[in-house]
Amino acid sequence: MNDNEKTNSPHINWYPGHMAKARRLMEEQLKLVDIIIELRDARIPAASANPILKELSRNKPVLIILNKADLSDEEANKAWKKEFEHCLIVDSLSENLTKKVTDEVKLILKDKLEKAKAKGIRKKVLRAMVVGIPNVGKSTFINNIVRKKVAKAENRPGVTKSLQWIRINEDVELLDTPGVLWPKLENQDDARLLALIGSINDDVLDKEDLVYFALNYLKEHYPGLLKKRYEIDESEDDLLEAIARKKLWLSSENEINREKAVDLLLKDIRSSRIGRICWQDVGE
Numbered sequence: 001m002n003d004n005e006k007t008n009s010p011h012i013n014w015y016p017g018h019m020a021k022a023r024r025l026m027e028e029q030l031k032l033v034d035i036i037i038e039l040r041d042a043r044i045p046a047a048s049a050n051p052i053l054k055e056l057s058r059n060k061p062v063l064i065i066l067n068k069a070d071l072s073d074e075e076a077n078k079a080w081k082k083e084f085e086h087c088l089i090v091d092s093l094s095e096n097l098t099k100k101v102t103d104e105v106k107l108i109l110k111d112k113l114e115k116a117k118a119k120g121i122r123k124k125v126l127r128a129m130v131v132g133i134p135n136v137g138k139s140t141f142i143n144n145i146v147r148k149k150v151a152k153a154e155n156r157p158g159v160t161k162s163l164q165w166i167r168i169n170e171d172v173e174l175l176d177t178p179g180v181l182w183p184k185l186e187n188q189d190d191a192r193l194l195a196l197i198g199s200i201n202d203d204v205l206d207k208e209d210l211v212y213f214a215l216n217y218l219k220e221h222y223p224g225l226l227k228k229r230y231e232i233d234e235s236e237d238d239l240l241e242a243i244a245r246k247k248l249w250l251s252s253e254n255e256i257n258r259e260k261a262v263d264l265l266l267k268d269i270r271s272s273r274i275g276r277i278c279w280q281d282v283g284e
Contacts, residue, residue, distance in 0.1 A: 039132030076278030
């Protein structure tokens with residue numbers, strides 16, 4: 001099998017029941033918040049946007065957080081930041097994250113604060129709803145802002161399943177929400193990208209198809225990285241097989257252990273061991 005032969009892969013979709021419930025709860029709570037903070041993964045800035053948010057936002061301002069920026073291409077991060085009206089580039093362990101987010105929220109809501117002051121409200125607490133797709137790093141982001149563990153954080157999708165209010169400081173409090181995907185993933189390229197970074201449960205995926213998708217992209221957009229990481233010739237017809245043989249991921253019959261090779265390559269991709277990759281160009 002070569003890089004381009006896997007074309008009839010199953011349709012990727014994943015919408016657990018708790019996500020439908022989370023959407024209903026978010027809609028109910030929106031009237032209580034002043035601003036929405038949307039976390040996206042800097043490696044897939046467009047694919048990690050949730051189109052449902054446009055329906056839910058009701059003209060409330062949105063601050064985009066390009067999270068996990070340390071795993072993405074630095075130049076691509078800068079290019080994507082220019083695409084959004086309000087945007088911060090961070091990783092969830094960034095220093096001074098509390099001040100950065102608080103200052104940005106207060107700047108965006110400057111008019112609201114001034115109106116409150118004119119009405120004699122000396123100290124208005126701003127309320128922000130934090131939203132994001134599964135596994136975008138939302139819980140780690142919140143824990144860093146609050147400087148203590150208040151949100152459960154794991155490197156797998158679907159951990160946060162309920163709403164909770166969290167006070168950052170005297171200026172801002174956050175409403176944490178479960179990671180929500182939309183009911184139908186129409187764009188299967190976006191679905192693959194979501195799967196690639198771990199936002200969709202691996203149990204519903206053709207992981208081998210996903211790896212071929214990633215290898216083709218890397219060969220085209222980041223030539224030389226696969227050669228540097230795995231010491232292979234990138235012109236090989238079957239990059240998965242070439243890498244597996246180079247790393248001796250073989251069965252007892254000296255055939256490549258496809259399942260092991262796929263799992264290890266996915267692990268390398270998701271941890272950015274191959275390099276800092278942005279999987280989407282600006283404008284896609």
